[in-house]
Amino acid sequence: MQLTNFAYLGVLSFILLGTIWLEFMVGARVLRKPLRLVMAITPVFLGLVVWDIYAISQGHWWFNEKYVTGWQIGIVPIEELLFFIVVPLAAIYSFEAVRAVKQWQVGDEL
């Protein structure tokens, strides 16, 4: 294994580090709502895994073995599985940060 094998994981770390500070600096309270987070992300995660399995098996896309670890569950690289968690999390952070800064209501306020 070489350092380049962690390229995809590196991109994921960048996304995670690029958003998680919003929890503390802007008041986007996301990690502090773990149950709600799991309930929101799980269905999306499962749907994307099905899509990914279909796309990989049909040959819509594949991964350059130079830039992934090769760790897989079935035909799905773990990078992809992490992507389907990290990116929805980042989207929720973006949403919560915007509403915290703008003080906008979205209808789930107490």
Next chain:
Amino acid sequence: MSYTQIGILAVLFAVFLDLFILKTRILRKPVWWISYLIVVFFQFITNGTLTGFAIVQYDPKFNLGENFYSNTPPLIGDGRLFFAPVEDLLFGFSMCLSAIGLWVYFGRKGIQNLPISNTSQKMRERFKFLR
């Protein structure tokens, strides 16, 4: 089904989910569109990295592209935008809209919907210039 077709279906499904199934209707709120603009900006950077270095490769049989690239694809053109297949925008849009829609839905159902006003006044002051 091609990537293009699945992408369009996914967007339609996510829109239907937000407007009619969950009835969260965040599509009608500026907060969604501003968040999405931020997400897309970073999608161009991160996904541009994944596709520009050909970490992920695509068969043009299943998307709008004409050619296969084992190395860097065009920045713009041949079905690509910032190196990534334009279909990735459909993928990203449906993924983010569904996740945020569900997030808001469960919040409205009373699951861990702590008030945003818990944000300390100091934090809010810091980002006042954005308001």
